[in-house]
Amino acid sequence: MTEAHDVPELEVADSGEEQTRCGYVAIVGRPNVGKSTLMNRILGQKLSITSRRPQTTRHQILGIKTEAGVQTLYVDTPGLHKDDKKAINRYMNRAAATAVQDVDAVVFIVDRDRWTDEDEMVLRKVRRSHCPVVLAVNKVDRIQDKEVLMTTLQTLNEKYDFAAIVPLSAINGKNVDELEEVLNGYMPKGIHFFPEDQITDRSSRFMAAELVREKIMRQLGDELPYQMTVEIEEFKYEDRGDKPPLLHVSALILVERSGQKRIVIGDKGARMKVIGRDARTDMENMFDCKVMLNLWVKVKSGWSDDDRALRSLGYDLE
Ligand SMILES: Nc1nc2c(ncn2[C@@H]2O[C@H](COP(=O)(O)OP(=O)(O)OP(=O)(O)O)[C@@H](O)[C@H]2O)c(=O)[nH]1
Ligand SMILES: [Mg+2]
Numbered sequence: 001m002t003e004a005h006d007v008p009e010l011e012v013a014d015s016g017e018e019q020t021r022c023g024y025v026a027i028v029g030r031p032n033v034g035k036s037t038l039m040n041r042i043l044g045q046k047l048s049i050t051s052r053r054p055q056t057t058r059h060q061i062l063g064i065k066t067e068a069g070v071q072t073l074y075v076d077t078p079g080l081h082k083d084d085k086k087a088i089n090r091y092m093n094r095a096a097a098t099a100v101q102d103v104d105a106v107v108f109i110v111d112r113d114r115w116t117d118e119d120e121m122v123l124r125k126v127r128r129s130h131c132p133v134v135l136a137v138n139k140v141d142r143i144q145d146k147e148v149l150m151t152t153l154q155t156l157n158e159k160y161d162f163a164a165i166v167p168l169s170a171i172n173g174k175n176v177d178e179l180e181e182v183l184n185g186y187m188p189k190g191i192h193f194f195p196e197d198q199i200t201d202r203s204s205r206f207m208a209a210e211l212v213r214e215k216i217m218r219q220l221g222d223e224l225p226y227q228m229t230v231e232i233e234e235f236k237y238e239d240r241g242d243k244p245p246l247l248h249v250s251a252l253i254l255v256e257r258s259g260q261k262r263i264v265i266g267d268k269g270a271r272m273k274v275i276g277r278d279a280r281t282d283m284e285n286m287f288d289c290k291v292m293l294n295l296w297v298k299v300k301s302g303w304s305d306d307d308r309a310l311r312s313l314g315y316d317l318e
Contacts, residue, residue, distance in 0.1 A: 019069075019189050020069045020070070020071070020189070020190065020191060020192055021069065021070045021071070021184075021187040021188060021189050021190060022070070022071040022072075022073070022187060022188070022190045022191060022192050022193055023071075023072065023073065023103075023104035023105070023186065023187035023188050023190070024073045024074075024075060024102070024103040024104050024105075025072055025073065025074050025075065025103060025104065025105045025106070025107060025183050025186075026075045026077065026099040026100045026103045026105075026106045026107070026129075027039055027074060027075060027076050027077060027107045027109065028077050028080065028096055028099060028100060028106060028107070028108055028109070028122055028125070028126065029079060029080070029108060029109035029110060029119075029122055030054075030079050030080055030081065030110075030116065030118035030119055030121070030122055031054030031055050031056075031078075031079025031080075031081050031118070032052075032053070032054040032055075032056075032079060032111070033079070033109045033110055033111045033138055033139075034109060034111070034138040034139060034170040034171070035048075035057065035076055035077065035079070035109050036048035036049065036050045036056065036057050036061075036076050037050050037170040037171055038107075038109065038136065038138065038168075038170035038176070039061070039063045039074050039076040040063075041170050041171075041173055041176050042063070042065060042074060042176060042179075042180060043063045043064075043065055043074070043199060045199070046282075046286075047061065047063050047076075047199060047200055047207075048061045048063065048076045048210075049210045049211065049213065049214035049217070050214070051214060051217040051218050052218075053217050053222075054079060054081070055078065055079060055081065055092065056214070056217055057076060057077065057078045057079065058078050058088070058091075058092055058095070058315070059078070059095060059314075059315075060075050060076070060077055060078075060095050060098075060099055060317075061075070061076040061077075061200065061202060062074070062075055062076075062200050062201050062202065063075075063076060063199065063200060064194050064198055064199055064200060064201075065180075066192060066194075066196045066197075070184050070187050071187075071192040071193065071194065071196075072180070072183060072184060072187055073193065073194075075099045075103070077095060077096040077099045078092035078093070078095050078096050079092075079096070079118075080093055080096045080097065080118060080121055080122050080125065081093065081118055082117060082118055082121065086304055086305045087304065087305045087306060087307050087310055088304040088305070088310060088315065091310060091315045091317070094317060095317060096125075097125050098317065100125055100126055100128070100129040101129065103129070103131060104131055104186050104187060104188060105131055105132050105133075105134060105163075105183050105186040105187075106126050106129050106131060106132070106133045106134070107134050107136050107179070107183065108122060108123070108126050108133055108134070108135050108136065108162075109136045109138050110135065110136070110137055110138065110156065111138055111139050112137060112138070112139055112140065112142065112143060112152055113148075113151075113152040113155065113156075115155075115156075115159075123159060123160060126160075127160065131186070132163035132164075132186055133160065133162055133163055134162060134163050134164045134165075134166060134179065134182055134183065135156060135160075135162040135164070135165045135166070136166050136168055136179055137152065137153065137156060137165065137166070137167040137168065138168060138169065138170050139169060139170075139171075140167045140168060140169050140174065140175075141169040141171060141172055141174065149167060153165055153167060163182075163186075164182045166178055166179045166182065204235065204286075204287060205232045205235045206232075206314070207286060208232050208235060208249050208251065208283055209230040209231065209232045209251060209314075210230075211279045211282045211283055211286070212230045212251045212253065212275065212279045212295065213228070213229070213230045214279075214282075215274075215275040215278045215279045215282075216228055216230075216253065216264065216275055218278075219271055219274060219275055220263065220264070220271075227255060227256040227257075227260060227304055228253060228254065228255050228256075228260065228264070229253075229254050229303065229304070229313055230251050230252065230253055230254070231251070231252045231254060231313060231314075232249065232250070232251055232252075233250040233251065233252050233296075234248055234249060234250035234294075235247070235248075235249055236248045237289075244289055244290065245289055246289065246290050246291075246292060247283070247287055247289050247290065247291045247292070248291075248292045248294075249283065249291060249292070249293050249294070250293075250294040250295075250296070251279075251293065251294070251295050251296070252296045252297075252298055253295060253296065253297045253298070254297075254298055254299075254300045254303055254313070255297060255298070255299055255300075256299070256300070256301055256302070256303070256304060257299060257301065258299050260299075261297045261298075261299055264297050265297060272295055272297070275295065276293055276295050279293060279295075280293040
């Protein structure tokens with residue numbers, strides 16, 4: 001018979017509990033390649049604003065995805081670009097370049113075979129990151145010929161020792177699951193930093209300003225992409241007793257010159273009307289309630305090349 005003290009103790013420590021994982025992924029690339037479209041596609045909802053125009057995204061935007069014990073924290077970034085004459089461009093480039101530091105994986109997005117000097121610039125930045133760099137070859141929905149795709153992938157493969165190359169279409173979702181699977185494999189073990197149902201760390205005010213900016217980017221021609229910014233002056237829920245609350249939002253659109261103010265307002269206010277209507281509809285979806293939106297346009301010369309003005313308008317990496 002075995003003595004009591006010979007009986008091995010039962011191991012109870014973390015039995016049955018699965019180890020969770022959590023990590024950061026930076027999404028980088030030159031302007032207009034589809035970084036924000038990809039992040040929205042991965043999250044399954046619109047978080048980052050997008051447009052046909054380069055330099056739509058101006059800030060780092062965190063998108064949180066929690067699935068099957070893995071929390072992947074995506075950082076969408078402004079497109080890295082050559083022209084950094086103005087303070088706002090330097091801010092945007094800094095926001096993109098610093099995002100590749102201290103992450104667990106980098107997604108470098110390119111637009112098919114359209115490799116430019118700016119892609120070269122992005123490559124120089126990602127070379128310095130000490131983590132796996134996955135190349136996402138976006139917009140393959142525009143490539144009909146399989147051989148063209150194969151040649152493109154081969155050419156890109158020579159550029160760097162990428163951890164993986166994934167051809168995909170952010171707009172229709174093709175192969176995006178595959179990219180996620182590759183990235184999730186790089187996420188280290190650890191506790192989740194955010195609650196499961198949280199999708200970003202950005203405030204509702206920030207999101208409201210971005211939606212207005214998106215509508216302006218989409219409405220206007222090439223006149224003023226960088227010479228306009230949006231500041232939220234009021235963001236207040238009105239309690240209406242038994243009725244659902246009403247959200248009051250006042251947004252100030254700042255431009256550099258009076259000519260630009262006229263462009264934003266449009267003929268008899270026609271353009272402002274469309275911008276306001278579209279931004280309100282998006283806000284109602286995002287905040288899940290009725291929204292009263294007031295828009296104002298003001299000229300504030302020099303804001304886009306003035307570090308202090310930029311900081312006070314939320315262009316602040318600290
Ligand atoms: N055909 C096609 N168009 C795409 C795809 N992904 C993005 N686009 C389009 O490319 C344009 C730019 O997309 P964005 O997601 O705003 O690009 P971005 O890289 O975030 O651009 P910046 O924020 O300006 O640096 C938009 O008109 C998108 O609809 C894709 O997979 N296929
Ligand atoms: Mg973007």
